[in-house]
Amino acid sequence: MSRISVRGFAVASATAVTTVGAVVGVASGNTQSSNSNDLETTASDGTLLADIPAGQHAQVQTTSVAQQADAQAMAADTAAKKSAAEAARKQAAKDAVAKQQAAEKAEKAEKAEAAAKKAADKKEREEAAENKASRSSGRDAGSFAPQSSYSVSQVQAMARQMVPAGQFQCFSNIVNHESTWNYKATNASSGAYGLVQALPGTKMASAGADWRTNPATQIKWGLNYMNDRYGSPCGAWDFWQANNWY
Incomplete structure (x- = not known):
């Protein structure tokens, strides 16, 4: 129940009391308008009647704040998980690129080594042939x-x-x-x-x-x-x- 509805309840109750009082007054021949006005004013201010649902009002406010805190915590947790997942995805992509580059570098080095060995073998054969000829x-x-x-x-x-x-x-x-x-x-x-x-x-x-x-x-x-x-x-x-x- 919100503050407005509680206050409305108080006002409605005051109105009802005022109405009953007026009827009773008429019936008894008492037409003092000042008492009715005072009662209505008091009901309109809610000073006295508003004190009646004060505990219930505080409970509603506490529940609302707790719900908001829970919602904010859930939102923060969701954002953190999303951020962590995105960071993990980026790191995985980065690792994949690094792994591919390392593999390409190793393959290039292997090919270069094979080419160097082939050239050295060719030179050795040529030198051997030259020595044999000499x-x-x-x-x-x-x-x-x-x-x-x-x-x-x-x-x-x-x-x-x-x-x-x-x-x-x-x-x-x-x-x-x-x-x-x-x-x-x-x-x-x-x-x-x-x-x-x-x-x-x-x-x-x-x-x-x-x-x-x-x-x-x-x-x-x-x-x-x-x-x-x-x-x-x-x-x-x-x-x-x-x-x-x-």
């Missing part, structure tokens, strides 16, 4: 007629015919540092001998008995040594640059 191509030492002596240019010409073209410069660099193309060069302290400074010089006997006097025999032995130990004259030259020996 071992078998060129003139043999025995195809040169023996001479009593050889000039530097003659020795270099023999080496160009025996060493593969792609490896000649590396071979030449080593010989320049070891003997300056002197096929009779001897290291007094170590005993190393010849174009490639074999140590000891007798190792070159495996390439020919004339290793002391035939530069072709020394070139043959030096080329075989570089191929066997370093893969090629260029491999030997790389090692020489890092260590000043080979």
Whole structure:
């Protein structure tokens, strides 16, 4: 029951009382209007009559406030759940994107690694083929007629015919540092001998008995040594640059 309805009830009750009083007054011959007016005024103000439903009015107000608080709490809870659900959805979408990006990155890295391995394998095969060719191509030492002596240019010409073209410069660099193309060069302290400074010089006997006097025999032995130990004259030259020996 609202305040208006309670007050209306009070007013209606006062009106009824006033009416009864008036009737009684007429019947008794009492026509004092002041009493009726006072009673009606009191009823209209609700000062006295309004006190009657005061407890009920307070209860209605308390119930209304509690209902409003409950409604606000439910609305807040619903909003919080909606916000949490939206945040979870956004986070899930973000995680899915990150996962996809990570997968794409891993796939790209895997492909790059596979391509690098393929390129390395190809290079290794090419180098192996080149090394094999360097071992078998060129003139043999025995195809040169023996001479009593050889000039530097003659020795270099023999080496160009025996060493593969792609490896000649590396071979030449080593010989320049070891003997300056002197096929009779001897290291007094170590005993190393010849174009490639074999140590000891007798190792070159495996390439020919004339290793002391035939530069072709020394070139043959030096080329075989570089191929066997370093893969090629260029491999030997790389090692020489890092260590000043080979």
